[in-house]
Amino acid sequence: MPSNAASPRSIDRARLDALRQNEDRQFLSRTRRSQALCQQGLRTMPYGVPMSWMAGLYRTAPIYIAHGSGAYFTDVDGNAYLDFNLCDLSMTIGYGNAIVADALAHQARRGTQFLLPTEDAIEVTRMLSERMGLPFWQFTLSASGANTEVIRIARLMTGRRRIVIFGGHYHGHIEETLVRSENGQTVPDTAGLSPGSAAHTTIIPFNDLVTLEQTLSRGDVALVLTEPVLTNCNLVQPSLAFHEGLRELTRRHGALLCIDEAHTLQFAFGGLTRAWGLRPDFVTAGKGFGSGVAFGLYGMSHAVAECFERNFDSDVGPRGIATGGTTYASALAMAVAKAVLEEIFTEDAYQHLSSLGAQLADGLDAIFKRRGLPWTAFRCGPRSGFCLEPSLPRTGDESANSLDAELIDARRVFMANRGIWDAVLSAGPQVSIAHTSSDVETYLQVVDEFLGCIAV
Ligand SMILES: Cc1ncc(COP(=O)(O)O)c(C=O)c1O
Numbered sequence: 001m002p003s004n005a006a007s008p009r010s011i012d013r014a015r016l017d018a019l020r021q022n023e024d025r026q027f028l029s030r031t032r033r034s035q036a037l038c039q040q041g042l043r044t045m046p047y048g049v050p051m052s053w054m055a056g057l058y059r060t061a062p063i064y065i066a067h068g069s070g071a072y073f074t075d076v077d078g079n080a081y082l083d084f085n086l087c088d089l090s091m092t093i094g095y096g097n098a099i100v101a102d103a104l105a106h107q108a109r110r111g112t113q114f115l116l117p118t119e120d121a122i123e124v125t126r127m128l129s130e131r132m133g134l135p136f137w138q139f140t141l142s143a144s145g146a147n148t149e150v151i152r153i154a155r156l157m158t159g160r161r162r163i164v165i166f167g168g169h170y171h172g173h174i175e176e177t178l179v180r181s182e183n184g185q186t187v188p189d190t191a192g193l194s195p196g197s198a199a200h201t202t203i204i205p206f207n208d209l210v211t212l213e214q215t216l217s218r219g220d221v222a223l224v225l226t227e228p229v230l231t232n233c234n235l236v237q238p239s240l241a242f243h244e245g246l247r248e249l250t251r252r253h254g255a256l257l258c259i260d261e262a263h264t265l266q267f268a269f270g271g272l273t274r275a276w277g278l279r280p281d282f283v284t285a286g287k288g289f290g291s292g293v294a295f296g297l298y299g300m301s302h303a304v305a306e307c308f309e310r311n312f313d314s315d316v317g318p319r320g321i322a323t324g325g326t327t328y329a330s331a332l333a334m335a336v337a338k339a340v341l342e343e344i345f346t347e348d349a350y351q352h353l354s355s356l357g358a359q360l361a362d363g364l365d366a367i368f369k370r371r372g373l374p375w376t377a378f379r380c381g382p383r384s385g386f387c388l389e390p391s392l393p394r395t396g397d398e399s400a401n402s403l404d405a406e407l408i409d410a411r412r413v414f415m416a417n418r419g420i421w422d423a424v425l426s427a428g429p430q431v432s433i434a435h436t437s438s439d440v441e442t443y444l445q446v447v448d449e450f451l452g453c454i455a456v
Pocket residue numbers: 088142143144145147170171172173227232260261262263286287
């Protein structure tokens with residue numbers, strides 16, 4: 001510890017528990033109309049919501065939303081929330097963005113989809129190639145859909161079945177990646193999956209090139225799929241040599257490499273693929289580039305695109321590779337993608353995200369130090385978070401030490417009662433393009449107040 005820091009302090013669990021109970025009571029009394037709607041919803045929707053995550057992601061009762069603007073949304077009881085969760089990074093451009101609204105309205109009046117391309121697709125894919133380096137692109141409805149298609153193409157191209165992912169991963173609701181390690185085996189992590197869905201997935205620790213090489217040298221790996229920095233178990237940064245080694249080893253052993261930028265495309269202009277000079281065979285993205293509009297996408301190298309074209313799937317003759325769907329790559333999605341890339345995700349916008357992100361992380365570090373907590377702020381572009389240890393994790397397992405559900409759930413409800421919608425369990429607070437420096441200060445003040453109630 002630095003010599004001027006107070007001796008390490010910790011959290012008083014009894015106080016935390018009492019605080020949580022009190023805050024939960026206040027939350028329920030502030031959200032009565034939401035609770036009534038949820039009761040009504042229970043008649044026609046499991047958990048009273050139209051999609052299970054709307055209940056399952058939070059330990060507070062679900063709230064129903066009236067509208068959103070900029071960095072804020074407002075519930076049906078009239079409570080406004082300054083949002084640091086950004087709908088799991090699907091709202092990095094802020095609520096009610098006028099550019100997106102205009103693009104949507106304009107295209108909706110001209111036809112939302114045709115099951116044929118519109119000219120916007122040319123400009124969108126040109127911009128993507130320029131920004132991210134991969135020459136060919138396809139669209140889906142979600143990042144899960146993009147990763148699903150990438151796995152399929154990689155298997156076809158390599159003639160192998162196995163995929164490798166890293167502990168602490170999340171790549172969407174895909175059978176092969178909804179897995180965890182248990183006693184050295186890969187097992188399904190959720191219910192209702194196909195029998196054998198985990199049989200061809202290997203999970204290894206992030207940043208562990210030795211285990212990666214051992215795994216790849218067996219010669220059965222089609223694809224290594226990873227985020228550039230793990231963002232779904234707090235934040236795990238790669239070591240300096242990791243990405244270079246990952247690329248070299250996958251090439252040497254004939255496996256393809258996909259960088260999943262569903263979250264991190266919002267961390268840097270052109271994603272971390274561009275910022276860090278990565279050279280994957282595929283890159284995937286989604287969440288409507290943080291606009292909330294439902295589309296995902298993937299980029300592929302020349303070699304992959306050749307294989308893709310050779311295995312063209314037509315409705316007559318022998319079947320090729322199954323990709324696509326009726327509403328994928330719609331005129332609406334292309335219009336929004338073009339508007340976001342051209343007018344919103346500019347280099348200046350990323351600069352704004354990054355400087356507010358640094359303010360957030362610096363502010364958290366300053367609070368931890370002042371309160372004598374031996375913690376560290378996570379930081380990567382617009383994203384920060386609470387590492388409950390003095391040094392940052394190198395693997396998903398190490399990072400899981402900071403997933404303290406009691407603490408995070410109490411913090412979330414405390415902050416919600418003070419007008420802040422904080423990050424969910426596996427994430428950390430993140431700023432949007434619509435946030436301001438004073439929004440970040442507001443967040444930090446409430447965090448400080450919260451820690452003041454529970455640190456001993
Ligand atoms: C890295 C990563 N990949 C893929 C996905 C799946 O995105 P979606 O739920 O939009 O399909 C997510 C979702 O959080 C993600 O974090």
